Amino acid sequence: MKFAVVVFPGSNCDHDAYHAAKHVLGQDAVFVWHKETSLQGADAIILPGGFAHGDYLRTGAIARFSPIMPEVKRFADARGPVLGICNGFQVLLEAGLLPGAMLRNRSVKFQCEHVIVKVEHTDTPFTSACRPGQLLRIPIAHGEGNYYAEPAVVERLEKNRQVIFRYTTSEGAVTPEANPNGSVNNIAGLCSENRNVVGLMPHPERACELAVGSADGLAVLVSAVKSVTEGIFPAKAVAVAR
Amino acid sequence: MRARVFVTLKPSVFDPQGTTVAEALHTLGYAAVKDVRQGKYFELDIDAQTADEARRLAAEAADKLLANPVIESYRIEVDSETRGAGAAAQAGAVR
Numbered sequence: 001m002k003f004a005v006v007v008f009p010g011s012n013c014d015h016d017a018y019h020a021a022k023h024v025l026g027q028d029a030v031f032v033w034h035k036e037t038s039l040q041g042a043d044a045i046i047l048p049g050g051f052a053h054g055d056y057l058r059t060g061a062i063a064r065f066s067p068i069m070p071e072v073k074r075f076a077d078a079r080g081p082v083l084g085i086c087n088g089f090q091v092l093l094e095a096g097l098l099p100g101a102m103l104r105n106r107s108v109k110f111q112c113e114h115v116i117v118k119v120e121h122t123d124t125p126f127t128s129a130c131r132p133g134q135l136l137r138i139p140i141a142h143g144e145g146n147y148y149a150e151p152a153v154v155e156r157l158e159k160n161r162q163v164i165f166r167y168t169t170s171e172g173a174v175t176p177e178a179n180p181n182g183s184v185n186n187i188a189g190l191c192s193e194n195r196n197v198v199g200l201m202p203h204p205e206r207a208c209e210l211a212v213g214s215a216d217g218l219a220v221l222v223s224a225v226k227s228v229t230e231g232i233f234p235a236k237a238v239a240v241a242r
Numbered sequence: 243m244r245a246r247v248f249v250t251l252k253p254s255v256f257d258p259q260g261t262t263v264a265e266a267l268h269t270l271g272y273a274a275v276k277d278v279r280q281g282k283y284f285e286l287d288i289d290a291q292t293a294d295e296a297r298r299l300a301a302e303a304a305d306k307l308l309a310n311p312v313i314e315s316y317r318i319e320v321d322s323e324t325r326g327a328g329a330a331a332q333a334g335a336v337r
Contacts, residue, residue: 101312104258
């Protein structure tokens, strides 16, 4: 299958995502510059981490107007798998592809550490190869990952099973201590109503080889390969849209 | 025309930066400062004939870009000082 990694000015995890898809998983992968208007026939899109447009104004606020974004939206609307990692998640929020917004971390610090996240649901293109409740040890690196949405929105997200990743202790307990940034309900990642768009603050692409301390993140990208090759995502509409 | 746009976090949204600034002020001995909310301030020089037109344009810019309606609200003031007019025609709009 083919991954497209969108590159914004200031993206800095684009090569990590490309490396994981291409060299670790052995899949086809391409970079797509944000000013392009074609996703080059990719089966899955990754919006990578970094500081698109210097995080000016708000994280992801400028990137959402990039020429490639209408294509990403079209792809998402056709139920194609889209993964936003860290800054990519922030872009998805600003673009309205996922609900809510990010606030400055509760600690007011840039948090850079390995955390434990629990996979809450496996019926998304990026968790289909995981076990429900599986714990992943993957790194975070962000200053604004304090997820916020109005209480009614959070209630709806929980009811629709859209909270996909949650910060937990190493035993899988959801506690305030396990929450690195103050996110409501320890939310580390969520999916769209159609379940094909997934955003998360931790970096699975930076934890795909034991040489870098953890390979737990591989499960997220392996899920994409599984979902696409088994035809769960994307829907046929995507092929037509191409 | 100059439009001033003040963007602040909604009252219901926790402001970690404002809280940190408040704590620093308390350390400096300003016990009278009960709370601090940090926000953003924009000055827009707008080519418009009337204050109303400038305000409408500034509001559009705030809705589309300057503020994120999920967490922020904004207030706009318009004056015509860039055209050398005397008394500023002030117009407030809160959303």
